[in-house]
Amino acid sequence: MKFVVQNMMKALRWILAMMAVAALCCACGDSDTDGVPEPAPAVYYWRTTLALDSTERAFLAEHNIKKVYLRYFDVAVGADGKIAPNATLRFADSLPPAIEVIPTVFITENCLRYDLDEFAPRIVRRVTTMTDANRVNAARELHLDCDWTERSLDDYYAFLKAVRAQLPEGYRLSATIRLHQLAMAPPPVDYGVLMVYNTGDLTDHSCPNPILDERDVVPYVKRLADYRLPLCAAYPNFGWNLLFDGTTFKAILYGEDLADSTVYYRLDPTRHLVIQSRDIYIARGAETVHLNAGDSVLSRLPAPDAIVKIHDMLAKRRPAINSQVIIYSLDSKNINNYNSKHYEKIYRP
Template sequence: MKHHFSPLYLLRFFLLLFSMIVFAACQKAGKADTAFYYWKQTFSLNKPQQEILEKAAGHKLYLRFFDIKWDTRSNRAYPEAVINYQQKTNTAQITPVIFITNQTFEKLSVPGVDSLALNTHKLINQLANTHNIPYQGLQFDCDWNLSTKDKYFHFLKTFKAISNKRLEATIRLHQIKYQVKTGVPPVDRGILMFYNMGKISPKPEDPNSIYNEKDADTYVSHLSKYLLPLDIALPLFSWSIHIRNGTVIQVYGKIGKSILSDQSNFQATAHKNVFKARRSFFTAGVYVKTDDLFKLEETDKNLLDQAATQLARHLSRDEKRTIIYYEIGNLDPSEFNIKDLQEISGRF
């Protein structure tokens, strides 16, 4: 039987088909790579973590080699927490990361900065050779300020000249918004740390300080104007804020939901994720006093979805970038699976 369709029907059909094609194009997964940080001193992953590293990230790992801090007694910069590499992985996909305290650049003279660059390069090469890591680039993590900007940037230029490697530097949100004032580091790429953006507050009603949309919103509109290409670091961690008499005592990554859910020690309060100590006791090496509060700030799939969606609106999908999750050494694979992480990276 031959069917006859009216011009109006055909027009509606093609409009619907066009809308479906446009919607599918908008929903297409991004082309970002997935990677992980590893920040503990001894490198060791359990089997589920190894599987996530392999299947979600193709073994792409940003490995903290060591920290550089200032020793006030000897009045010099020194390496601390040098990586103890006990477990084999795909070393071809490793990028060394070096954390440098801002105090180091406050204390160093300009000749001292040159010496630091030379000694840092020597130690990185020594570790890379010992563990057979053929690195092509490095990442430096330093929260510089106006007083240390010139010395830190001089360090980066000197290190680049010595190493002839691709360099990356971590970037905080305030350094995006005020780039004219804070300066743009002389590196090949920046790593936007999209977490720890709010004030750590003792008030139970205040929002999550790891990530919340309101705090982030004051910065993200400036992303398109930043003068470096950016990769993105997203949080996988949670922590609890220890509060006593309205004052923050400390922040603990080791006190999480499993400890705070123990009803023999803690009771829930009227505020979600805020727990009150029933008695005085020790847990995870921490002294807890009766009526102390613990404010649990968590990262979960929903929070990461929200963060990625907010960020992606202000970043070009034409640029290939890497999404680096912090960090895999303490990752609970029951909280984040391979599919979850791939979907979040796919937002970019």
């Protein structure tokens, strides 16, 4: 009997020990810092018309992209002072059926000054209607993008709660997180997408890479491990052509053909000199900038190795962050900035 009791005590100690180990293991795997649910290779699509060319379709296939974060519309304060949808996506095409769409809405920060409780149901209804009306293979998720700051944090988080209250049962809510936002409390969403780009000051003539620079990222990395929100990461594949008058920043040039030798003289692969004065359009609307002969255009594109290095650095601090990688953006103009191997290193290291 004593033997039996002793054996039972041994077994009990063993069970307790096992339970303690199990408890320790659970503590290591805190769900707040896990990766995002149902991770898959993904891209952002940020144009105003959904129409894919062959390069874009090939990219989706080649990299086995499963998710597209598709910008549906912006919400902005109009000229009449009212909050309204803007630049609504026109569905001229559809995505391959195997791809899941995450409806995405960009909200300008100045909207947060308004009572957004009123607009939360409108936004949710508009998103679901757009999904249904255009037969989009959409996830039960809404993704919001907003460059909120300390000043607007309370309003934004209240808005997110109002949006969540409007979402149908079982819908996820996710949001973009900029590096500087890691210093603030996480937003009340199911997961965040860390935007690993736009890290530097693009208006600074001496900033060699304002899109992504390791030195700009490092100060934020220490916050990653403790950031209590599931995160995935978005990496850039875009470049910028920045117009400067001397060292004074003038504009980002979108869609300019720097090979046009009547206007630009190539000094080296990253620098062009303006040799012909002219006005050019720099935005979706009709905003123009004047090119003066003598201005310079600096082409900024992150080196592929730099992106990979930062990708790995983040993984060391927070292994699950790369469980899902999103490339910004699906656009043939950007896709060809890097080769296929590079994308694979980021998607599937």
